[in-house]
Amino acid sequence: MSIKENTDLKAEGLKAGSNLEKVLTAGKFAVTSELGPPKSADTAVIGEKARHLKGMVDAVNITDNQTAIVRMSSIAAGVLAMQHGLEPVIQITCRDRNRIAMQSDILGAYALGLKNILCLTGDHQKFGNHSASKNVYDMDSIQLIDMLKTMRDSKLFQCGEEIRNGKNAPISEPRVYIGAAANPFGDPFEFRVIRLLKKFKAGADFVQTQCIYDMKRFEAWMKMVRERELHKKIKILAGITPLKSVGMAKYMRDSVAGLTVPDDYIERLSRVPKEKQADEGIAICVEQIKRFQDMEGIAGIHLMAIEWEHRVPEIIERAGLLPRPAV
Numbered sequence: 001m002s003i004k005e006n007t008d009l010k011a012e013g014l015k016a017g018s019n020l021e022k023v024l025t026a027g028k029f030a031v032t033s034e035l036g037p038p039k040s041a042d043t044a045v046i047g048e049k050a051r052h053l054k055g056m057v058d059a060v061n062i063t064d065n066q067t068a069i070v071r072m073s074s075i076a077a078g079v080l081a082m083q084h085g086l087e088p089v090i091q092i093t094c095r096d097r098n099r100i101a102m103q104s105d106i107l108g109a110y111a112l113g114l115k116n117i118l119c120l121t122g123d124h125q126k127f128g129n130h131s132a133s134k135n136v137y138d139m140d141s142i143q144l145i146d147m148l149k150t151m152r153d154s155k156l157f158q159c160g161e162e163i164r165n166g167k168n169a170p171i172s173e174p175r176v177y178i179g180a181a182a183n184p185f186g187d188p189f190e191f192r193v194i195r196l197l198k199k200f201k202a203g204a205d206f207v208q209t210q211c212i213y214d215m216k217r218f219e220a221w222m223k224m225v226r227e228r229e230l231h232k233k234i235k236i237l238a239g240i241t242p243l244k245s246v247g248m249a250k251y252m253r254d255s256v257a258g259l260t261v262p263d264d265y266i267e268r269l270s271r272v273p274k275e276k277q278a279d280e281g282i283a284i285c286v287e288q289i290k291r292f293q294d295m296e297g298i299a300g301i302h303l304m305a306i307e308w309e310h311r312v313p314e315i316i317e318r319a320g321l322l323p324r325p326a327v
Helices: 001-011 018-027 042-053 074-083 101-109 140-156 191-202 214-228 246-255 263-270 274-293 307-319
Strands: 031-036 060-062 090-092 114-118 176-181 206-211 235-241 298-303
Touching: 018 031, 018 298, 031 101, 031 235, 031 307, 042 074, 060 074, 074 090, 074 101, 074 114, 074 140, 101 140, 114 191, 114 214, 140 176, 140 191, 176 191, 191 214, 206 298, 214 235, 214 246, 235 274, 246 263, 246 274, 274 307, 298 307
Parallel strands: 031 060, 031 298, 060 090, 090 114, 114 176, 176 206, 206 235, 235 298
Antiparallel strands: none
């Protein structure tokens, strides 16, 4: 980064200058979504998903071998998504890399124009398609956040060396907007806000939550967030995954750790014909979005329409979130 670019960012009160950061800094209700890279070298998959998301969201998460299944690199897929008019949020997990590799990827991602990074510990490899592989976990997500903030703000590698090519070369640090994930539903419940506080203190600028179905429990979590005034210090995007069917609702309830799906949602989906359940799931999703818009401390939503990108425009439009702000 040049001295002029750095000065311009500071003058605007920005850390990275990404579109997502500008939307959130301006106090607009942000919308992010998710784009899973292909399980092959087929770039057409990214273009097809991008076609549905372009103009609908402020940024899109590019997942990093989610569920420990081999997929195209999140950095490569992020560059391709950017070529299709989307702003990427690159996910980096601690499962597969040590701190040397992660810092190398951070420099490379920034050099390619990627300004948002979401820091994750990562799903254990036993859940994926290479269960015999060795994990790394050189550090966890909180340590990764701290390392990324040190690189950006202190202009130092994790080892303490300055980020420069030589003694007389200029410092050239990666200016990135740092994201974290939060699960408001894990146990012990009271500790979930403490973990969010740790991520904020480590350097997270924004947080995207686990998908939310239990609104009462989430509101109780947000009450604890507001009591610590964390909502004034970190931008919180509420996670939403639209339910496609009553079968999906039961699977999310019974098989996804850290999630609770209220019985009234399952009963509501059960009352409509099978071919109408997807539409009912979208109606529930839109109702949730409207509640989040009225909830103190919620800066936006993170819409995770898993392999359902073609329904994202409908959801965003019905929720009254178009057009997206130009900042």
